[in-house]
Amino acid sequence: MISTLEKEITLRFLKARKKDGFLNIISIFSFIGISLGVAVLIIVMSVMNGFRTELINKIIGFNSHITVKSYDENGINQNKLKNNNLKLISNDIIFSNSGEAIILKNNTSKGIVLRGYKSNDFSKLTIIKNQKFKGIRSHLDENSISIGNELSFSLDLKIGDKITLMSPSGLETIIGSMPKQKTFKVTSIFNSGLADFDNNIALINLDTLDDFFGFEKKERNLEIYLKNPNNIETQKQIVQEIFDQEFIYTWADMNKSLFSALKVERNVMFIILSLIIIVAAFNIISGLTILVKNKTRDIAILKSIGVLNKSIIKIFFLIGLLIGTSATLFGIFLGVTFSLYIENLRQFLSSTFNISLFPEEIYFLSKMPSEINPTSILLISICSILITIIVSIFPAFKAAKLDPIKALKYE
Secondary structure, rough: OOOHHHHHHHHHHOOOOOHHHHHHHHHHHHHHHHHHHHHHHHHHHHHHHHHHHHHHHHHHHHHHOOOOOOOOOOOOOOOOOOHHHHHHHHHEEEEEEEEEEEEEOEEEEEEEEEEEEOOOOOOHHHHHHHHEEOOOOOOOOEEEEEHHHHHHOOOOOOOOOOOEEEEEEEEEEOOOOEEEEEEEEEEEOOOOOOOOHHHHHEEHHHHHHHHHHHHHHHEEEEEEOOOOOOOOOHHHHHHHHHHOEEEEEHHHOOOOOHHHHHHHHHHHHHHHHHHHHHHHHHHHHHHHHHHHHEEEEEHHHHHOOOOOOHHHHHHHHHHHHHHHHHHHHHHHHHHHHHOOOHHHHHHHHHHHHHOOOOOOHOOOOOOOOOOOOOHHHHHHHHHHHHHHHHHHHHHHHHOOOHHHHHHHHHO
8 A cells, every 4th residue: 555655755756846857858758758659559550450440341342251162063052051050140142153264355365253143143242232333233144244443444444345255164166175255245343442353353144154164053152141250260160060061261261361461560560669668668767766866865864764665665666657657648548539530630631741641542442541449558558557667666676775874974
């Protein structure tokens, strides 16, 4: 427990006098350094969390949440689709297939991945419900194709244009095997927000795709769209138990390396930015050491009137803790405020200095993402206060070891 005497002496020592001007400067810099370190950590973590969330939303908005691929020669057992557990976790369950083809447009050729969906399943896709989607949403005819926004730019295509696709599967003729070619009409253009998808994937009718590549119906995949795609591992286990003989993979499995890299980057940024707090906290050691030196006479008097060493330790420990805690709280306020209004700040700086911050054509996000995570803030606060506690220990014990006789000898 902290006694009233210890509290009063702590507050008295915190009040600066004119002759302690240099000590004031050190304390102010310690406060500012810790506050800025905490604030920057919160802002960076919030932006990285926001970017990760936006990226996940775009990926699960374009890809199926869980895909079931059959190893059985008879294909996926459709009786399993009636399973109650599957119905509880899923919104939509549709069949699809995919293959690689080459687009021929004028003198340009480009490799592309074709995904096939049934005409009545096309409108169920999340990407079709996107506000940036252009063209026919209701169905996908046998000669229709839906292409990405980036692909339409690179090949100068618009709705109504016709393109030719060439399949790797060939037709046997009297002169040998010839690759299949088929002309499609662009009936819609989608925009997933990710250039890799928009430039390399196109959607066509499932029956047309099977015929174009020579696939059989039993080779079709099952795409499962979940009610809660974020809780992916638990739901993957449920699907795996239902389709125990099939190969199961999720959106997280397909992008594991990407999210692993983001996690490593976030952890490295946390460590690097934590050094700001550590450097600022070392100023507390300097400030408390100088304070001990300046208060040598006061400490000697306190000891001579019976104040215990542990009370001296508490007093100087409290001074360092109060500086660090108040700086951490102020840093949290700054960090949360900036995180909430970071998009407004970006727009203000962009318009004031006529510069492009976080350009949409590079990051494919219309605004700077920010997601405040209370757990991250708590972790940052604990780390900051722990660092403050550690650096306050040495000066506090140094003050307690002061010999009052030597300290008052030359007074």
